Amino acid sequence: MCFGNEANFWVDFGAPGEAIVWWLNANGDTLGTGNPWIIAEADWTDAQTYEAIVGSEGCFSPPVAFDFDLVPPEDLIILDASAQPIESDQICQNDDWALFGEGPAGTVWQWSGPGNFGSNAEDIALTSAQPDESGWYVATGAVGSCPMNPDSVWLDVYPTPDAPALMGFAEICEGSDWQLIGTSDGPGSIEWYHPYWGAFTGTDWTLSGVPVAGGGTFEAYVVEAGCPSPIAYGTLDVAPLPDVVLQSFSTILIEHCPQNTPALDLPEYDPLYNASWTYTDGEGTTINFGDGIGLDANNDGFYEVLLTTGAPCDLEASGSFDVETVLCELIVPNVISPNQDAQNERFALPDLTYFPFSSCTIYNRWGQAVFTSNDFGNSAGWQPSVAEASEGTYYYRVRINRVSGDLTITDENGTTTYTEPGAIELVGSLTLVR
Missing domain, CATH: 2.60.40.10 (Immunoglobulins)
Structure with a gap:
């Protein structure tokens, strides 16, 4: 019998005529008469032993004893995967989800949920849940014909957000x-x-x-x-940054001998840089000279280099070279023969054009100056006529207007290399023959 339901009891008897049924409790107290006897809402006080007596035409049956049990409305409990009671839950779209029912033995389960969801299983599960499956999931059930107290869970299936x-x-x-x-x-x-x-x-x-x-x-x-x-x-x-981050450098002076072609060697370099060159000649005309490293200076002048890495580092450095040809070796003659045979016609040092304003004075044996030039390299030299000078020994004093750079000089005294900076004084003799 279900707790709280209407309880109906009746006696099936074969007595003729009119019969009356008396209903008594365990103490013998008369509860009422009638067939059936109805208890409107059965509760725990009604769960006891009863007797029924049938009377007809002054005759009474022996009492018939009976009792009944009430089935209480126990709670159904919804559990999560950790076997804990749950009232609400939130999961993500495409997640799997499960609920587990707990109730009295013999419960017949009935689940309902969003979108006509239904199940008679004790446990339920959603596979790859979607947002439209959000809502209340209700578990009801009965033991026999007696309903149990239901339980419910609110589920929120959160939609997958868009990628950032x-x-x-x-x-x-x-x-x-x-x-x-x-x-x-x-x-x-x-x-x-x-x-x-x-x-x-x-x-x-x-x-x-x-x-x-x-x-x-x-x-x-x-x-x-x-x-x-x-x-x-x-x-x-x-x-990546270069292994060597180049720095701009001041003008480097390169002095070279006439027969040499100097190399434009950078003070430092890294292969991540590009090198672009320009050349400016003595008249101020500038042209593109080339790209790369290891270039040679074919002409005297001013060479500028721009060193860049390009994007994204955009590193930049620059520098320049001033290339000048300088006299490295000078030979001073000690014999001249101004006799119109085109051989040793004059005493001249044309290479002194590399040292402007170098002077020369030639003396005869009496110490008289017979020739003087204040820019000997750019002069025609001394080519005396017969009337101007006779055969014999003459003496010269040459002052080379040198600033720096090694200079090797060969004269009547042998070969000497001058390494200290400054002007050079040469004194020697020469022989004039006709």
């Missing part, structure tokens, strides 16, 4: 400070990850002094209500 939009991915220079930006359509947080930098939560991720290892692929996703979005990817390219 990522910005700031480009090619940058090693060591740069950089910012990556993520945006989402919803209120969720953005979760980032990179093997070098680790994890970060936020919309704007500022990276300081990015090394080469700090580039590559970044991952980011949105988390709303504990539910992750698909992963978005971005690639940050980090161009």
